Each structure stands twice: as structure tokens, then as C-alpha cells.
Amino acid sequence: MTKGRVEAFSDGVLAVAITLLVLDLKFDSEPGHASVAHQISKNWPSYLAYAVSFIVIGVIWVNHHALFSLIAHVDRVFLFQNLMLLMFVTTMPFTTSTLAKFLSAGGADARWAVVLYGVSNIGMSWGYFAMLHRMIHHGLLRTPVDAATGRAALIRFGIGNIAYPVATGIGLLWPPSMLITTGSMAVYYMFEQTQLLPGGDD
Amino acid sequence: MTKGRVEAFSDGVLAVAITLLVLDLKFDSEPGHASVAHQISKNWPSYLAYAVSFIVIGVIWVNHHALFSLIAHVDRVFLFQNLMLLMFVTTMPFTTSTLAKFLSAGGADARWAVVLYGVSNIGMSWGYFAMLHRMIHHGLLRTPVDAATGRAALIRFGIGNIAYPVATGIGLLWPPSMLITTGSMAVYYMFEQTQLLPGGDD
Amino acid sequence: MTKGRVEAFSDGVLAVAITLLVLDLKFDSEPGHASVAHQISKNWPSYLAYAVSFIVIGVIWVNHHALFSLIAHVDRVFLFQNLMLLMFVTTMPFTTSTLAKFLSAGGADARWAVVLYGVSNIGMSWGYFAMLHRMIHHGLLRTPVDAATGRAALIRFGIGNIAYPVATGIGLLWPPSMLITTGSMAVYYMFEQTQLLPGGDD
Amino acid sequence: MTKGRVEAFSDGVLAVAITLLVLDLKFDSEPGHASVAHQISKNWPSYLAYAVSFIVIGVIWVNHHALFSLIAHVDRVFLFQNLMLLMFVTTMPFTTSTLAKFLSAGGADARWAVVLYGVSNIGMSWGYFAMLHRMIHHGLLRTPVDAATGRAALIRFGIGNIAYPVATGIGLLWPPSMLITTGSMAVYYMFEQTQLLPGGDD
Numbered sequence: 001m002t003k004g005r006v007e008a009f010s011d012g013v014l015a016v017a018i019t020l021l022v023l024d025l026k027f028d029s030e031p032g033h034a035s036v037a038h039q040i041s042k043n044w045p046s047y048l049a050y051a052v053s054f055i056v057i058g059v060i061w062v063n064h065h066a067l068f069s070l071i072a073h074v075d076r077v078f079l080f081q082n083l084m085l086l087m088f089v090t091t092m093p094f095t096t097s098t099l100a101k102f103l104s105a106g107g108a109d110a111r112w113a114v115v116l117y118g119v120s121n122i123g124m125s126w127g128y129f130a131m132l133h134r135m136i137h138h139g140l141l142r143t144p145v146d147a148a149t150g151r152a153a154l155i156r157f158g159i160g161n162i163a164y165p166v167a168t169g170i171g172l173l174w175p176p177s178m179l180i181t182t183g184s185m186a187v188y189y190m191f192e193q194t195q196l197l198p199g200g201d202d
Numbered sequence: 203m204t205k206g207r208v209e210a211f212s213d214g215v216l217a218v219a220i221t222l223l224v225l226d227l228k229f230d231s232e233p234g235h236a237s238v239a240h241q242i243s244k245n246w247p248s249y250l251a252y253a254v255s256f257i258v259i260g261v262i263w264v265n266h267h268a269l270f271s272l273i274a275h276v277d278r279v280f281l282f283q284n285l286m287l288l289m290f291v292t293t294m295p296f297t298t299s300t301l302a303k304f305l306s307a308g309g310a311d312a313r314w315a316v317v318l319y320g321v322s323n324i325g326m327s328w329g330y331f332a333m334l335h336r337m338i339h340h341g342l343l344r345t346p347v348d349a350a351t352g353r354a355a356l357i358r359f360g361i362g363n364i365a366y367p368v369a370t371g372i373g374l375l376w377p378p379s380m381l382i383t384t385g386s387m388a389v390y391y392m393f394e395q396t397q398l399l400p401g402g403d404d
Numbered sequence: 405m406t407k408g409r410v411e412a413f414s415d416g417v418l419a420v421a422i423t424l425l426v427l428d429l430k431f432d433s434e435p436g437h438a439s440v441a442h443q444i445s446k447n448w449p450s451y452l453a454y455a456v457s458f459i460v461i462g463v464i465w466v467n468h469h470a471l472f473s474l475i476a477h478v479d480r481v482f483l484f485q486n487l488m489l490l491m492f493v494t495t496m497p498f499t500t501s502t503l504a505k506f507l508s509a510g511g512a513d514a515r516w517a518v519v520l521y522g523v524s525n526i527g528m529s530w531g532y533f534a535m536l537h538r539m540i541h542h543g544l545l546r547t548p549v550d551a552a553t554g555r556a557a558l559i560r561f562g563i564g565n566i567a568y569p570v571a572t573g574i575g576l577l578w579p580p581s582m583l584i585t586t587g588s589m590a591v592y593y594m595f596e597q598t599q600l601l602p603g604g605d606d
Numbered sequence: 607m608t609k610g611r612v613e614a615f616s617d618g619v620l621a622v623a624i625t626l627l628v629l630d631l632k633f634d635s636e637p638g639h640a641s642v643a644h645q646i647s648k649n650w651p652s653y654l655a656y657a658v659s660f661i662v663i664g665v666i667w668v669n670h671h672a673l674f675s676l677i678a679h680v681d682r683v684f685l686f687q688n689l690m691l692l693m694f695v696t697t698m699p700f701t702t703s704t705l706a707k708f709l710s711a712g713g714a715d716a717r718w719a720v721v722l723y724g725v726s727n728i729g730m731s732w733g734y735f736a737m738l739h740r741m742i743h744h745g746l747l748r749t750p751v752d753a754a755t756g757r758a759a760l761i762r763f764g765i766g767n768i769a770y771p772v773a774t775g776i777g778l779l780w781p782p783s784m785l786i787t788t789g790s791m792a793v794y795y796m797f798e799q800t801q802l803l804p805g806g807d808d
């Protein structure tokens with residue numbers, strides 16, 4: 001099976017999901033509502049969460065693009081791993097808006113929102129790791145890598161598998177930290193961590 | 203006519219439809235509403251229906267990808283069959299959210315939702331079957347198959363034509379069963395049932 | 405300029421617009437609202453309008469696909485003509501839901517909705533005609549056609565330029581006719597009317 | 607890295623964002639609300655803002671298409687510059703609907719909406735400029751250009767970097783001007799301003 005349509009479908013889902021994030025942004029102009037200045041000061045989590053989640057999905061796309069450039073062909077298991085990754089990506093507009101809403105509202109329920117947002121991130125991290133693992137160990141790579149290189153790639157790329165659950169745990173103690181830790185992880189993944197790309201530019 | 207744009211348009215519609223499913227997920231954070239724990243216990247059908255419908259559309263995409271890889275070219279009738287398939291796919295966000303809402307609300311009206319959700323699934327199944335039939339019998343395949351192979355592919359792939367109406371009938375008796383039977387059918391179609399692909403990996 | 409990305413962007417817009425139509429479909433399950441049977445009998449224009457508009461956009465895509473297969477390259481004017489076509493296509497979810505809503509509500513205001521829906525269709529028809537005209541008369545075709553063939557194509561394809569304003573006029577007298585006439589025109593365009601395609605299959 | 611998928615993902619985001627603009631258009635048909643004629647006269651900013659923003663995003667796509675046709679390959683920094691451009695594009699449905707709403711409502715808060723809409727436009731302008739700068743100065747072009755040509759392209763294309771902040775300033779004095787100045791800039795960019803394209807057709 002060729003990989004072209006997998007890229008096209010993934011691009012489509014990522015593009016829709018990243019754009020749907022905007023549906024959570026809104027201002028109220030009806031008479032009798034709070035002034036815009038007050039709305040901004042109350043709804044800042046929405047704007048910050050929008051930016052963080054946009055970058056998270058954007059980085060996922062950049063790495064998806066980079067990893068697929070290493071692949072010669074795909075198999076059916078890999079397609080379903082990719083689908084699982086996309087499933088967690090599509091939950092982002094929901095978990096992002098939930099996190100923003102509960103951070104704005106304050107109160108104990110914000111912890112539920114942290115857990116939900118954490119599940120999105122953990123699911124994407126694990127899904128990605130499964131794909132990278134299969135690429136390396138089931139002969140999907142265009143140029144096979146030796147065991148040490150493959151192992152190193154999995155370790156460096158797989159840090160999120162542990163970091164996201166830890167971030168969620170911290171978020172349970174102090175909910176706003178969730179946006180900080182997630183944003184930091186996105187910065188980590190902005191750099192090409194697998195070291196599998198020949199001559200990366202960063 | 204070449205098939206590239208049919209794939210691109212289909213990928214687009216499938217990607218949008220699968221991502222729009224998320225619009226039905228939401229929590230209420232306004233003061234005076236039920237706690238999150240209570241909302242989760244009440245709205246579980248939304249989360250389950252989201253997962254089932256995501257997998258259903260995902261599997262449709264995987265099989266669309268696999269079947270199109272067998273095709274040499276498309277004709278105008280086939281384009282409209284594909285369009286009919288896509289039309290039933292795009293109803294999924296609506297019929298999924300309706301099913302989830304009525305299962306949460308309970309009551310006799312849940313049967314209407316079961317029928318609607320059933321229509322989505324029956325329409326997709328029949329549309330797919332019509333496409334496979336035309337592929338095999340109107341010379342669209344890259345490598346023509348003998349009569350016995352084509353017949354076997356249609357029978358194995360066409361099981362949904364009967365299974366979905368039966369599942370809808372059972373759903374009229376016990377509405378929550380609709381998600382179980384639909385999910386089971388998705389698992390069935392996760393495996394390549396046409397046996398037309400050379401060297402499938404599953 | 406090559407035409408690949410024009411097709412990709414157009415496919416994207418058409419795919420999103422055709423899928424957004426579904427956002428207008430909904431049922432109310434809250435206690436105290438009308439029964440589903442009553443909602444269906446009241447909201448039938450929504451379901452019919454959904455089907456008609458889905459077919460309209462679907463047929464636009466099929467013809468877009470067919471016409472672009474005749475094109476060798478595109479120019480900047482053609483890009484903006486295509487953009488104008490897409491702009492009227494993206495109004496369809498709005499004008500479709502408006503028409504459905506006002507047909508359900510009844511009353512004199514339904515005429516406004518007819519005009520809006522008519523503008524969508526007239527805009528798409530004129531946009532398409534402009535594109536076909538430019539293709540034929542500005543050397544964008546892969547295989548240039550003689551004057552008589554080009555003229556015949558423009559006449560047969562351009563019937564909508566007159567038919568849609570007429571349909572809108574009839575709709576002002578009897579609003580529900582709008583869905584019937586638009587649906588009929590979609591059937592007309594289901595068949596390849598330019599006769600520019602070698603060996604069409606219909 | 608090849609540029610094909612960057613185009614595909616960008617096309618997807620641009621297509622979704624341009625189509626989501628329509629979600630802000632709506633009429634109220636409920637009994638007791640204002641007549642359609644009155645709604646139109648009150649909501650004209652929505653229709654005008656829709657048209658202006660559609661053209662803005664459409665022109666961005668046309669230029670994206672034109673610039674990418676000059677590129678031989680992309681690097682990771684360029685991918686993130688493109689992502690930043692897309693991030694500001696995806697804010698357009700939000701800032702457009704906010705501007706329309708506050709222009710309809712009137713009052714001092716319209717200035718906030720002007721600033722928001724200005725930020726969208728300034729962000730897109732700066733993002734685009736950064737991409738063009740990198741294309742020219744980091745060897746991404748298929749055919750390198752001499753210093754004078756590169757400089758001229760950056761100046762002509764970079765006019766928006768100054769024009770959009772100025773337009774926002776004027777908008778603070780008279781909010782409705784924002785739609786006029788933005789529309790005018792879109793017309794400016796309809797013409798190919800980089801002069802890097804061989805034999806443009808406009």
C-alpha cells in the first residue's frame with residue numbers, strides 16, 4: 001500500500017481539528033453583558049489554551065510530515081495506529097475548550113478538565129510512539145536503521161510517554177500548570193528528536 | 203478519468219465528517235449545573251457513541267483506501283455511487299449525536315434515534331456494496347478477477363447489507379445494543395474482507 | 405502555473421461545505437419539547453433541503469473534476485473565477501439552513517430565504533460559466549476546441565444562467581418549489597453537458 | 607523535505623478556515639423576532655465582513671500557491687513560519703465574527719474588535735513576509751534571485767507590514783473603515799506583487 005492517501009487523510013483531519021479550535025473563541029456583544037476588557041480578563045485561559053493546542057497539533061503535523069518522509073510503505077496495522085493517533089487529535093477541540101472553560105470558572109472541577117486534556121496528550125504520545133516503533137521494527141522504513149539508532153530514536157521520541165502523565169499529575173495539584181507543561185513539551189518536539197532524518201535543518 | 207481527485211475529495215469529506223463528531227462532546231461548567239462526575243455518568247452514551255462512530259468512519263476510510271488501490275480508473279456512475287456513500291457518511295455527526303442524546307434522555311423516542319443511526323449505517327453499507335459491484339463488473343479494476351473471486355468478495359463484503367438492518371431491528375427492542383452491534387461490525391470490517399488485495403498484512 | 409493545488413484547495417472547500425450542511429440537522433430531546441414524530445413532520449424541509457443541497461454541491465464537484473481534467477494549465481484570472489465559484493458554494497450551508505428554517509416556519513419571510521438560496525445558485529452558475537468561457541477562449545484547454553464545439557458547450561452548460569433566476573422567480577410565488585427546481589437542475593447537470601469529454605460514460 | 611505535504615496541509619487549513627466564515631451568517635425565523643428586512647439592515651456588517659474576509663483568505667491562498675511554485679524544498683524553520691501564518695488565518699472566523707458583531711451593536715467596544723481583526727491581518731502579513739524572506743535568503747528558491755530582485759520583492763510584498771497597523775489605527779478612529787482598508791489591501795495583493803513569477807498573467 002502506498003502512503004500518499006494516508007498523508008492526505010491525516011492532513012485533512014489535522015487541518016480540520018486545528019481549525020476547529022477557533023470555535024471556542026468568542027466575545028459577547030449583547031447589551032447587559034460584561035465589557036470586552038472584563039471578558040478578556042476572565043477568558044484569558046481560552047486564548048492561551050487556543051495558542052498552546054494550536055502549537056501542539058501543528059508540531060504533531062510537522063513531525064508526521066517528517067516521519068512519513070522516512071517511510072517506504074504502510075501496512076494495515078500502521079493505518080489503524082495512525083487512526084488512533086488521529087482520534088486523540090480530534091478530541092483536542094473538545095478537551096481544549098473544556099480545560100479553558102473550567103480554568104475560567106475555577107473550582108475543584110478544573111481537575112476533571114486537566115485529566116481530560118491529559119488523556120488527549122497521553123493518547124497522542126502513545127499513538128505516535130506505537131507508529132514509530134512499528135516503522136522501525138516492521139520494515140516500513142525506506143532505509144532500515146541499526147538497532148542502536150532505532151533504540152535511541154524511540155527513547156528520545158518516547159519521553160512524552162512519561163512526561164505527559166507526569167504533567168497531568170502536576171496539573172491535578174495546580175490546574176493552570178497544564179498549559180505550561182504541555183506548551184513546554186510542544187517546544188521539545190519542535191526539534192527533530194528521532195535523529196532519523198538525514199541533515200535536519202534545526 | 204483518473205482517480206486521484208476522487209480520493210482527495212473523499213479524503214476531505216471523510217476527514218471533516220470524522221472530526222465534526224467532536225462537536226457533540228461538551229461539558230457544562232456554569233454554576234448551578236450538575237457536577238462533572240454527574241455529567242459523565244449521565245452523558246456516557248456521548249463518549250461511547252463518539253468512539254464507535256469514529257472507528258466506523260475510520261474503517262470506512264481504511265477500506266476506501268484499500269479498494270481504490272485496486273482501481274485503474276473511474277466512471278461517472280461510480281463517482282455518483284461514491285457521492286452517495288459520502289452523503290451517508292456526512293450524516294454520521296447528526297445521527298451519532300441524536301443517538302447519544304436520546305440514549306442519555308431515555309424514553310421511547312430512543313427508537314427513532316436507533317432508526318436514524320441505522321439508516322446511516324445501512325446507507326453506507328449499500329453504497330459501498332454498489333461501488334464494489336461496479337468495480338468488479340464494469341472493468342474498473344486494475345487486474346480483473348475471475349467470477350468466483352468477485353462473487354466471494356461481494357458476499358464477504360456484503361454481509362453488512364443484512365447485518366445492519368438486523369442490528370437496527372435489535373436496536374428497536376433494546377436501543378443501547380445499537381452501539382454494540384455497530385462497533386462489532388466495525389471490527390469485522392477492520393479486517394480486509396474482499397480478499398482482493400495481494401498479500402494483505404492482517 | 406500547475407493545476408494540482410487549485411484542485412486540492414477546491415476539493416477542500418467543497419468537502420468542508422458539503423459536510424457542514426449536516427450542522428443544520430438536529431432533534432430536540434429535552435423534556436417538554438415536541439415528540440420526534442412531530443419534529444419530523446415539522447422539520448421535513450430541513451431533511452429535503454439537506455439532500456438537495458448535498459446533491460447540488462456533489463454535482464458541482466463531479467463537474468469540477470471533469471472540467472479540470474480538460475485543462476492544461478491555469479492563469480491568475482481563472483484562479484479568482486474559481487474562488488468566486490467557491491465563495492458561492494460556501495454560502496450554501498447558510499442559505500440552505502435559512503431556506504429550511506423559513507419553509508418550516510411558513511409566512512411571507514420565506515420569500516427572502518428563496519432569494520438568498522437563489523443567489524447561491526445563480527452565483528455558482530455564473531461563476532462556473534465564466535470559468536468554462538475562459539478555459540475555452542484563453543487557451544487553458546489541453547486540446548483546443550473549434551468555435552462551434554466551444555459555443556455548443558457554453559450554451560448547454562450555460563442553461564443554468566437563465567434557469568436559476570427563473571426558478572427563483574417561481575419560488576417567490578410558491579417557496580417550496582425552490583427545492584424542486586433546484587433538485588431538477590442538479591439532475592440536469594449530473595449528465596455531462598459540455599460534451600467536451602472524450603467518451604463520457606453516462 | 608519535499609513541499610507537497612506542506613501545500614496539502616496548508617490547503618486544508620485555508621479551506622476549512624475560509625468555509626467556517628459562513629458559520630457566522632444566520633437569520634432568525636422564530637416568531638417574535640424582527641422581520642428579515644430589519645435583520646438585514648441591522649446585520650449588514652456580517653455580510654460585508656464575510657465577503658471581505660473570504661477575499662482576504664482567498665488571496666492568501668492564491669499567493670501561497672504562487673510562492674510555493676517558486677520553491678524547490680522546505681526546511682523546518684520554514685514549516686513553523688508557515689504554521690504561524692496558518693495560525694493567524696484560523697483566527698479569521700473568530701475575529702471576523704467579532705468585528706461584525708460589534709459593528710452591528712455599535713458602541714465603544716467596537717474598537718476592541720478592530721484591534722482583534724487588525725491582529726489577524728498583521729500576523730498574516732508578518733508571517734508571510736518572514737516566509738518570503740527565508741525563501742529568498744536561505745536558498746529555498748528553485749531559481750535563486752539576485753539581491754536587487756529579492757529586495758524589491760520584499761519591499762513590494764512587505765507593504766502590508768506597515769499598511770495593516772496603519773489601517774488598524776484608522777479603525778480605532780472610525781471602526782467601519784476597517785473593512786474598507788482591509789478590502790483594499792486584498793485588492794492590492796490580488797496582483798502578483800513579488801514579481802518573482804515568470805510571465806504572470808495579470
